[in-house]
Amino acid sequence: MVPSSGADPRLVASIRELLAARDAGKTICPSEAARAVGGEDWRELMQPARDAAHSLVERGEVEVTQKGEVVDVTTARGPVRIRRVR
Template sequence: MTPSSGADPRLVASIRELLAARDAGKTICPSEAARAVGGEKWRDLMQPARDAARELVDLGEVEVTQKGEVVDVTTARGPVRIRRTG
């Protein structure tokens, strides 16, 4: 599926690619996607990376966790992790 919102398609693709390269159940940090897309300017992409994660949550592809518990990435404060669903 393709993103339907304003999520940056490069970040959506990066999250998908990073998760595909991990073993099932393993997580990534949104900063990994931001670094892959933004290089040295990755910090500017942290909120867009979280937005991309939200898009993938809405598509049912991923869950966002904090301290092992599923959270809403739009309201979670602090570090979060992204994992594939299922």
């Protein structure tokens, strides 16, 4: 599956891999994908990780949540979580 244009394919793949390693219904933080790809320079990848999550939302693969509620990652402020679509 190809990510939406503009999404970093490394981050898209990292989100998919991290979620595949979790039990169904469990979430990840975008920072986990950023750390997996960027190592010590992960902070600069936080917005690209959110962008990658958004591309997966558009494909219907994941949902982005905040305090357990599904949110739009493009407008959500503060910490968010990513989970596979149920």
